[in-house]
Amino acid sequence: MVAKISLGNSLYGSLVYNGEKINKEHGRVLDTNKIYNDGSGKINIHRVFEDFQRWMPQSTKAEKTMMHISLNPHPDDRLSESQYIQLAHEYMEKMGFGDMPYLVVKHEDIDRHHIHIVALRVRPDGSAIDSKNNYYRSKEITRELEKKYGLHTAERQKITPDMPLTKIDPAGDIKRQVANTVKMVGMRYKFQTIGEYNAILSLYNIRCEEADGRVNGREYHGLVYFATDDNGKTIASPIKASRLGKFAGREAISQRYERAKEKIDVKPTKRMVSEIMAQSSGKDDFIAGLKENNIDLVLRYTEDGRIYGATYIDHNTKTVLNGSRLGKDFSANALDRWFKNPTEKPVVPIHQPQPDNSNNRTTGDSSQQNGQNQGQHQGQQQSQSQYGNAPQTHSQGNDFDNAPTLPGLDLFQVGPGYDPEEEAFIRAMRRRKKKKRRGPSL
Incomplete structure (x- = not known):
């Protein structure tokens, strides 16, 4: 049996909470202590509140004057109302509330029935019942009651990283x-x-x-x-x-x-979504392809059916990314245009992995081979540096693995981010190249 204890100063709020359960036929009053009970199972909130107020001292130093407890037996324990009443009174007696006014309400809004107890914790002289070590005292008492009445041992569910996530069950807690x-x-x-x-x-x-x-x-x-x-x-x-x-x-x-x-690293998700988008013919195909690769797409729509939000949930990397974080081609606007008109499909460049020729290398003098490779690499650097472009490598995990090739100008590569100066330089080189094709002006 699990007991949950909360201290507060809103007695009326606790009564209203339990009263709503009763009014919706999801609960009933089982018993009271020093509080009026007509035996109908119903509650007159104002009458009960006045009864509690009569026991409230004129002054007290306690900031939290009431206690709200829920006693939750194991789901396999099916108790009668008389058994719930007996448990409630024994629990309150052992917790030191035997002489205090309290109300016992059974909740039936979920399959696992349980009881709530609303009690004052300040005596007529203004002193408050000690709440120190409430958790440990309560745990000892519930274990004692479980043994006495042959109940199942119930522990609060511990959250672990490998626990499955499921949708809310309306019939559960x-x-x-x-x-x-x-x-x-x-x-x-x-x-x-x-x-x-x-x-x-x-x-x-x-x-x-x-x-x-x-x-x-x-x-x-x-x-x-x-x-x-x-x-x-x-x-x-x-x-x-x-x-x-x-x-x-x-x-x-x-x-x-x-x-x-x-x-957060967006590259793995962007690479996967790009490949799926390139192979998809439309909305259903795209969403299904994402799901097959353990990615959920959550779309948000306006009243007239327009997509105004798109979020990618990558369960592989445990990352949640708004579409605009991946790029404008993955945003809500881009998806809305594509889903409504197949010809508006974003053209997303896909990185083609480079072949690995390392197994074809002949053995020989390693130092001589390394020297030749280094010379070739330096030559490439000098050649590329003439056009303001950094050398590219193809080692695993390189940040430029996703770099798309600019159409018609394979010499230049775009890095992982947008560089305005580099883009301006590329456009200038394009214009220069066009002028060479037309020939010198007369």
């Missing part, structure tokens, strides 16, 4: 699924914007939105997560990042953006 997925995505994938973050989350039916505002004169900047269906429609109440954990908060995600900038 949505909050836990969202938390686990968000944590695993953050552990594995590299992304640099909220759009790229949402692209990878959307594969598992999760959406994240930024929440900015001002409360009581203080600004706040947070994140809110939504569980969705396959069409992107929200299927559950929004979950604030603070309810999932620090790993899901805005600060943690922003730090992942910064770390990703230093680690």
Whole structure:
């Protein structure tokens, strides 16, 4: 049995949360302690709130006056309502809350039924029940109760790098699924914007939105997560990042953006997408080819059907890349034109690997052979330097492996980035070459 404990100062908020479950017929009041209970299983939030208030001291130094607990038996344990009540009272007694007012509500919104307990933690004299070592005390108590009543041992699921990622199951514990997925995505994938973050989350039916505002004169900047269906429609109440954990908060995600900038290498993904695009006849063929090579393409559309966003998720390199990061030929605009008109297909140059002739070399005096190779290489450098171009090598992993050849002017090569001066020089050489063909002006 897993117990989750949270301290807070919003008693009314906790009552409303449980009241909504009951009103939607996803829960019922099982029992209360020192709080009015009419036995119907329903809750009158205002009446219960007033009962709690009567036990609240006039003054207290405690900032967090209430405690919200959820007791979650193993899914294989099917307990009756009387057994839930007995567990709740024994747990609260051992935790030191036997004389405190509290409310026990059973939640039935997911297949794994569980109970929530809302309790005051401040006594009438203003003193608060000690919350130190709550986690360890609670764990000892739950283990004791499991042995006493023959229950299965239930541990919180530990997140490991090799755990599979799956879509949200509406019948399961949505909050836990969202938390686990968000944590695993953050552990594995590299992304640099909220759009790229949402692209990878959307594969598992999760959406994240930024929440900015001002409360009581203080600004706040947070994140809110939504569980969705396959069409992107929200299927559950929004979950604030603070309810999932620090790993899901805005600060943690922003730090992942910064770390990703230093680690992301677009070349492997760009090379693979280029090859698939060259072999594809249209949208369906392109997307299928990407999937076969473990790359997902997430497209975002306007209301009139125009593509305004394209994100490539490379599961091989665990990298999420907006189309424009790969180049304009891979952007949303380029894909929209191509998918609507096959003649608008981007022409992406594909690197042709150079043949390896190392096995054809004859053996001999190694120093003499090396000297000849070095002389030839220096000669190439001198020849190419006359035209302002750096020598090219074909060693494995060279940054210029993807360099396309300019049509009609094979002498010049474009490096991995755009160099305005180099481009201007190339255009000048083209104009000079055309003048030579026309002959001298008279």
